[in-house]
Amino acid sequence: MSTPSTAIGIAAAVRSGSMSAVDAVEQSLERIGASDGDIGAFLTVTASSARDEAAAIDAAVASGSDPGPLAGVPIAIKDNMCTRGIPTTCASRMLDGWLPPYDATVISRLRTAGAVIVGKTNLDEFAMGSSTENSAFGVTKNPHDPTRVPGGSSGGSAAAVAAGFVPVSLGSDTGGSIRQPAGLCGVVGVKPTYGAVSRLGLVAFASSLDQIGPFAGNVADAAVVLEAIAGHDPGDSTSIPEPFGPLGAAVPRGVEGMRVGRITDLPAGADPDVTERFEAAFDALADAGADIVDVEVPAFTYGLTAYYLIAPAEASSNLARYDGVRYGHRVAAPDTDAMYVATRTDGFGAEVKRRILLGTYALSAGYYDAYYGKAQRVRRLIADDFARAYTHADVLLTPTAPTVAFEIGAKSDDPLAMYLCDTYTIPSNLAGHPAMSVPFGTGADGLPVGVQVLAPAVGEATMFAVGAALERAMGAQR
Amino acid sequence: MAGRITDDDVAHVARLARLGLDPDDVQRAVAELGAVLEHFADIDALELDAVEPMAQPYPLTNVLREDVVTTSLDRDEVLAQAPDAVDGRFAVPPILGDGA
Numbered sequence: 001m002s003t004p005s006t007a008i009g010i011a012a013a014v015r016s017g018s019m020s021a022v023d024a025v026e027q028s029l030e031r032i033g034a035s036d037g038d039i040g041a042f043l044t045v046t047a048s049s050a051r052d053e054a055a056a057i058d059a060a061v062a063s064g065s066d067p068g069p070l071a072g073v074p075i076a077i078k079d080n081m082c083t084r085g086i087p088t089t090c091a092s093r094m095l096d097g098w099l100p101p102y103d104a105t106v107i108s109r110l111r112t113a114g115a116v117i118v119g120k121t122n123l124d125e126f127a128m129g130s131s132t133e134n135s136a137f138g139v140t141k142n143p144h145d146p147t148r149v150p151g152g153s154s155g156g157s158a159a160a161v162a163a164g165f166v167p168v169s170l171g172s173d174t175g176g177s178i179r180q181p182a183g184l185c186g187v188v189g190v191k192p193t194y195g196a197v198s199r200l201g202l203v204a205f206a207s208s209l210d211q212i213g214p215f216a217g218n219v220a221d222a223a224v225v226l227e228a229i230a231g232h233d234p235g236d237s238t239s240i241p242e243p244f245g246p247l248g249a250a251v252p253r254g255v256e257g258m259r260v261g262r263i264t265d266l267p268a269g270a271d272p273d274v275t276e277r278f279e280a281a282f283d284a285l286a287d288a289g290a291d292i293v294d295v296e297v298p299a300f301t302y303g304l305t306a307y308y309l310i311a312p313a314e315a316s317s318n319l320a321r322y323d324g325v326r327y328g329h330r331v332a333a334p335d336t337d338a339m340y341v342a343t344r345t346d347g348f349g350a351e352v353k354r355r356i357l358l359g360t361y362a363l364s365a366g367y368y369d370a371y372y373g374k375a376q377r378v379r380r381l382i383a384d385d386f387a388r389a390y391t392h393a394d395v396l397l398t399p400t401a402p403t404v405a406f407e408i409g410a411k412s413d414d415p416l417a418m419y420l421c422d423t424y425t426i427p428s429n430l431a432g433h434p435a436m437s438v439p440f441g442t443g444a445d446g447l448p449v450g451v452q453v454l455a456p457a458v459g460e461a462t463m464f465a466v467g468a469a470l471e472r473a474m475g476a477q478r
Numbered sequence: 479m480a481g482r483i484t485d486d487d488v489a490h491v492a493r494l495a496r497l498g499l500d501p502d503d504v505q506r507a508v509a510e511l512g513a514v515l516e517h518f519a520d521i522d523a524l525e526l527d528a529v530e531p532m533a534q535p536y537p538l539t540n541v542l543r544e545d546v547v548t549t550s551l552d553r554d555e556v557l558a559q560a561p562d563a564v565d566g567r568f569a570v571p572p573i574l575g576d577g578a
Contacts, residue, residue, distance in 0.1 A: 100559075101551045101552065101556050101559065102551060194535040195535070195536060234543060237540070237541055238538060302520060302524070305517070308518065323496070324561055325560070325568055326560055326568055327560060328559075330561035332571070333571060334571060335573065335574065336572070337496075339570065339571050340496040341496045341498050344496050344497055345498035345499075354507070354510060356495045356497060357495060357497070357507055360495045361483065361487065361491045361511065364491055374521060374526060376531035377524075377526040378526070379531075379532040380529050380532035381524070381526075381529060383532060415513075415514060416513055416514055431535060432534070432535020432536060457535070457536075
């Protein structure tokens with residue numbers, strides 16, 4: 001009998017007693033042990049606690065209780081979410097060796113749902129980057145071609161699913177950090193509506209943009225994980241009070257009569273192989289019964305500028321907390337001010353410093369109105385343009401990223417070229433809308449291409465219906 | 479948009495951000511930030527005076543929890559992660575010193 005490889009399959013088998021959680025977790029740990037030396041997806045593997053938790057789940061099943069919808073499912077967590085007593089580094093020397101004194105809300109919710117955390121994954125330092133090359137602890141490779149980047153910043157979590165180490169994982173997405181690596185690694189990646197998932201225990205990067213979301217090998221698995229982690233949390237003041245709608249019915253619903261928007265003034269710059277797959281996605285949805293409609297989102301093109309002023313500004317404020325006083329790295333100095341400077345200069349990497357400088361500049365006296373204030377007004381234009389577009393369309397489609405996975409080192413010396421990777425993903429963060437990347441075939445060199453489905457706020461059910469329709473269309477072409 | 483970023487600008491914001499930059503770092507930052515900010519001039523032509531700034535996706539009001547005692551983090555567990563702690567408190571070097 002073949003063992004299940006999807007999260008839904010594993011949970012069903014564990015709940016019915018046909019497979020043990022211990023076996024599911026051992027298989028995951030074996031794969032990590034055998035191949036992660038070549039990929040570098042994990043910063044920490046929590047083998048011992050994972051085995052204990054799996055045994056507890058099997059005991060619960062044996063005693064007749066239900067461990068939950070993710071019973072025995074091995075899951076990997078981006079290393080910027082707090083796990084009590086387990087290192088949480090943000091891939092930064094600043095937090096090397098830090099053991100959080102509490103669990104992020106998503107961690108306790110995953111445990112309540114029966115999931116088993118097998119490790120913490122690599123990222124661009126403090127989630128700042130699009131390639132996972134900015135980690136202080138090494139570069140993660142793309143499982144489809146180890147000379148290429150997995151995307152970022154959640155590159156470790158994307159690669160862990162793409163390599164088959166785990167069926168599902170969690171990432172965080174501030175400007176595309178779940179969707180872009182999902183696209184480059186050929187897996188499903190979801191950025192939920194702002195406020196849908198609690199950020200309590202997510203190390204803050206840009207608080208008006210950050211969201212946690214799942215990676216999965218398929219759309220239905222992503223839905224189950226999102227349902228498990230979403231919903232109101234009194235510990236996060238930006239958490240949406242209304243209950244998060246169930247997604248299970250959305251996945252098989254289909255797109256008959258749905259209006260799928262084509263953004264006629266979408267910024268150019270996608271490679272021809274990516275554009276070809278993107279066009280094929282419209283064809284597939286039209287074949288499945290959707291109406292393709294033209295919409296305009298004129299301010300979409302200004303998203304990159306608004307984002308790279310707003311996100312660094314918020315980051316410069318959020319990262320002020322790393323001062324060597326309460327936790328993390330400290331460099332000794334004769335007085336506190338010298339200690340702050342020495343600690344921060346030594347603890348942060350180049351990209352983090354670049355963004356702190358950019359953000360501090362954008363917020364500083366004399367420049368605030370010209371940069372940060374202007375960016376906030378552009379943000380409003382983008383949200384207003386989306387609102388108008390969604391009176392004509394139920395969802396919008398874009399490429400996830402302009403290119404397939406690029407070579408390691410190709411963009412690491414050119415910040416602007418790296419920032420342009422996020423052209424298509426950023427506007428959803430600025431507007432606070434959900435968006436997901438679904439693998440839709442391959443482009444140059446046989447590398448995965450992702451198509452991005454965008455929906456209005458709390459439009460996850462519609463978005464998942466479209467994502468699943470794209471997945472079925474790909475399955476039919478195989 | 480404001481004029482091109484200068485060495486003095488970078489040195490000033492580095493001081494505000496408590497980051498130490500040597501002269502080479504300053505030169506590199508001027509070049510990199512200059513290129514990025516130049517790209518950002520695309521929003522200069524937009525007419526934005528009548529547009530309300532947007533700080534976050536949803537209009538949120540502050541919420542206060544009930545004023546009841548709940549469990550908080552364990553003091554010893556928190557202080558065990560501090561770079562230095564003395565008598566149940568975070569410890570730092572002198573506040574008034576050479577750099578003050």
